Amino acid sequence: MSTSRLRRWPLKAVAIMSLTAAVAACGGSTDTAEPAAGESAADKKVFIGFANFAEPESPVLKALDTGMRKEAEKRSWDLVVLNNDRDGPTAVSNAETMVAQGVTHAVEFQGDGKVAPQLMDTFNAANIPVIAIDIAHPGAHFFGINNVEAGRLSGLAGGNHAKENWDCKPDLVTLLENEASGDVALLRTEGILKGLKEACPDLPDDVIQRRNSPTTPDGAQGVARDILVSKPDAKNILALGGNDNMVIGTINAAEQLGRAGNVFGYGLGADLMLFGVDTPGLGGSTAFWYEGYAKEIFKLLDKIVAGEAPAVVDSPTDPNAHFNPACQFPNDQVKSIPSLDQRIEELYAGDAGSASAAEKYCPEGVETYGLKG
Amino acid sequence: MSTSGIALTNRWARVSALAPRGHGATTLVLLLTWLALVVATGLRAPGFLSGQTVVAVAFNMAFVGIMVTGVGIVMMSGAEFDLSVGVTAVTSALIVAQLLVEGWSFPPAMLVAVLFGVLIGAANAWLVLWLGIHPIVATLGMMFLVSGVTRIFVDFVAIPRDSFLRQQAAGAWLGVPRVFWVMLVVFTIVGLVIRSTRPGRHLVAVGGNAQAARARGISPRRVQGVAFVLCGLCAGIAGLVLASQGDIVQSSLTAGTEFRVISILLLGGLALTGGRGRFSGVFASLLLLSTLPTAIVTWGVSSSWQPVIEGLVLAVALAVNSLREKKR
Structure with missing residues (x-):
């Protein structure tokens, strides 16, 4: 009996310590x-x-x-x-x-x-x-x-590029989405299509290749490569997607196939672009801040x-x-804003005031969402 | 039996004798299926039969193919699977990318990344062969450990475009991406070593019957230990390939990658129990399953149906394989 108790006590002690440590x-x-x-x-x-x-x-x-x-x-x-x-x-x-x-x-x-x-x-x-x-x-x-509005800003930026450079007649629009992300993915895609059609109302649906994609860069590359192979004659290509990974993955895929010349991508989130990922062909990204x-x-x-x-x-x-307010952020302006650490410092300093990150850092003249004025 | 009946039976026997058997048949069936897929897709969309498709499929094969080789060695040795191969590859990719960002030159950065893979392989060998933990449990634990620790330190790394890794790997040889040739060299060396050398025969012997191998003076523990280490080495090399393919490496691996690796090995005819199968079959399986997604998109099948079709092709092929195994 005593042996049993002796065994139990250390066990209890370990259990109590583990619980404390776990909490x-x-x-x-x-x-x-x-x-x-x-x-x-x-x-x-x-x-x-x-x-x-x-x-x-x-x-x-x-x-x-x-x-x-x-x-x-x-x-x-x-x-x-x-x-x-x-x-x-x-x-x-x-x-x-x-x-x-x-x-x-x-x-x-x-x-x-x-x-x-x-x-x-x-x-x-x-x-x-x-x-x-x-x-x-x-x-x-x-x-x-606001996934719909954020998606709209990216779609609009992509659509405007297509309008100015290709007379709203791109050969191919790749639109990657991660179905496993559920509503978030669907809402973003809905927004992207809305923005795209806002800039190019007559864009035919068969130009848009909407496909499920992993959210990882290598996964998105694979999906994008397959789309590009299925459209071998497409030259003017607009790359859009549910996050920056998907758009950068599409541009990388076009490079692998030797077709990066006329690819224009516009990301969503800017979580890669604003942290130093510089991909030629990435026109910008909607910044979530x-x-x-x-x-x-x-x-x-x-x-x-x-x-x-x-x-x-x-x-x-x-x-x-x-x-959270969001805005389009062109790639060529990334260098004009402070680094993330500096932005955090500025935003949360004692005398920082109430301006949101978007109010402080969105460039002039871009489309925004949720900003007053 | 009539004379004509006997003649027919003899003729059939002669034809049957010409048909390849066993693992050769697996390879042939897979290659014929692949050929049928390519021809059918080419007939539907002539643009499919182009250099673009070759490049796309080569990229599809490269990263996964090297991991398939590593896990194939483990499977052949009878030590079942290494489920940590994917996260090990991703972490090796992050290591090489981070070191390049910090200004290291490519050779030492590459060495550290590959050594990391070897280290994880050795740790798996220790867990499975010295501590006696089941390979699936041990390598699954390693998978969570490596991925958890990696995520604490890094989320993603941007790879410098002007780095030796990106510059060299971006090119092609004979119109096919260099990363494919890297995979092919690794694959061929492993296939030849297993088939034609003494250590390779030891691996097959241990995988086929560990007790009989021990009776012949072969140490199963040593052989399987080397298999895990080689698998780690392959994961390290796969990491280099992954890091060379794009602007970023992320700490998460595409969901289902490990499942894909194992599917390719099983479809290629490697026995779950070890000791049987050929790497030629595995290569044919890799070729088929890497061409399938590209073909499916060319057929215009919607995204929602793509995994259904891929799963169906895999299930049918595995069922046929299993029936053939039972017959034997």
Whole structure:
């Protein structure tokens, strides 16, 4: 019996330590302590729980992480940052951790739509308002990209190039989309087609080759090569797609086939172009300005905390949802804006003001979405 | 039996004797299927029979083909699969790209990337052969480990256009991309070594019957260990090919790449249990499955139907292969 107990105690100790470590690991970094017990609901300090999409290793996630911390600091709000690790169940567990830690408001960034209702049940039970980034969560304020409008800006830029250079008669328009991305892909494609037809209303449908593609650069290259082979006589080629990878992949594929001469691409997101990927033939990309997300999210949080919460719009297709402003960004102007680190510094400095990233960095004379004036 | 009946039977026996059997038949069937696909597509769209198609298919074959070679060695040795080959290749590509960005010259950058592949292969060998973890579990774990660690450090790397890697790999020889020739050299060396050399015969012997091989003084652990290391080496080379093909390398691999590698090997006639199959069959399988997507687009089949058709062709081919195996 004693042997058994002796064995069990270390096991329990290991289990307790593991649990503690797991909670700590899931919790990422807790910047400040949770609100003191005994505070009334009215004077309860604002405590934001933010679950990031993954470890902030990519420029986009790093920018979001930094922005969230800086904005919370400016307001002297408490903040706990968690890591959803690109995984639905981890996001659910992180939501439970946030509730257990007593957050007053939650900002959720996770890509598994299937766990969204379960996650929201957890927050709703604790009466915590939620802002969901980029992926709709039922009952949460949606914040992110207006995919239709962003797609429209890219389609319009591509269409205008076709109009000015090819009299709206390109031989081929490649339009890659990732069907597995669901609504996001469909909405972006819908927008691209809308913008394209806005510039070239009589563009025949059979010129447009719309195909499913992986989101990776090598995957997109393969799909684009196959399209180009199926249209051996196409010379004036317009490359469009659901993200920068797909468009750059198409241009690379045309280069491999020795047909890059008259390819014009216009990306979506600018998450590669603005981070130094310089591909000849890439005319530009619609910039999403992820680094400005935190700023806009905190503007919404300010309203919620002040009791002026706007009605919850949880659908990314509803024009009344909260969208990050976006704009077309020509490739030849990339060098004219500061580096990402500098942009983050400028956006979140103590005296930065309320201008969004798009207001600060969109060039003059380009098409924009969500900018006042 | 009548005289004419006997004559017919004899004639059929003579014809049957001329037909290739076993793995030779697999290769022939696959090549004939490929030829039928090319001819049918060419008849529908004459533009398909062009240098453009050759280049596109060559690119389709290069990266995957090198990984197929590596996993083929592991499969042949009876150690089943190496599921970490794809992420190892991607990480090798990121390593070479990052080192080039940091100003390294190509030879040392290439060496580090390839050595990384070898290191992962050796780690897999240790997990499977010394710790006794099942190959699928061990290499799956390695896949998550490598991909997780890679993502912590890097999301993507832009490859300098003026780097030796991009400049050299961008070219072609005899109208076919250089990356294809790299794959062909790796493939041919491995195929010849397995078929015609003593170490190759040891690999086949261990894969066919490890106990019998041990009785003949061959160490299955050593042979399978070398197989994993060579697979890692192939992944490293595949990484170089991947890095040479475009402006960026990303930390994520195209979904389903590992599945594609294994499908090509099984369709090519390599036995799941090891010790049987020929690399000529695997090459024919690689050729067929790399031409199929290009042909499907030329036929004007919609994106939604493309995976259905590819899956169907694969299922039918595997079923036929399986029936033939049972007959034998």
